[in-house]
Amino acid sequence: QVQLVESGGGLVQAGDSLRLSCAASGRTISSYVMGWFRQAPGRDREFVSSISWSGSSTTYADSVKGRFTISRDNAKNTVYLQMNSLKVDDTAVYYCARRGTGLTLRRPSDYDVWGQGTQVTVSS
Numbered sequence: 001q002v003q004l005v006e007s008g009g010g011l012v013q014a015g016d017s018l019r020l021s022c023a024a025s026g027r028t029i030s031s032y033v034m035g036w037f038r039q040a041p042g043r044d045r046e047f048v049s050s051i052s053w054s055g056s057s058t059t060y061a062d063s064v065k066g067r068f069t070i071s072r073d074n075a076k077n078t079v080y081l082q083m084n085s086l087k088v089d090d091t092a093v094y095y096c097a098r099r100g101t102g103l104t105l106r107r108p109s110d111y112d113v114w115g116q117g118t119q120v121t122v123s124s
Helices: none
Strands: 003-007 010-013 016-027 033-038 046-051 059-062 070-072 076-083 092-099 111-114 118-123
Touching: 003 092, 003 111, 016 033, 016 092, 016 118, 033 076, 046 070, 046 076, 059 070, 076 092
Parallel strands: 010 118
Antiparallel strands: 003 016, 016 076, 033 046, 033 092, 046 059, 070 076, 092 111, 092 118
């Protein structure tokens, strides 16, 4: 059974950067699409970014395109999310997830393993 643990969140000011990590243990994630999602208080969980198993293909939500970069290191069984030019609206709990048998990249229900999340708070 694979477990995902996110880290790297924190309190930053608008315009700052953060790098989130998602470390997998128990089983390799090297053959899976991996995604990042976020959930702000009172809002649904929303797609942020995904990356193919090889890292050659990435997808981003329009709200983060050009500011966030997803990457992975399969040798380390880890996925990353580099977040630059952070905005107050980026404040949320960020989750990484492994896509299961689902067909889409953006729907949370298509991901079958989730981490516990890491809080990102951006102040103005």
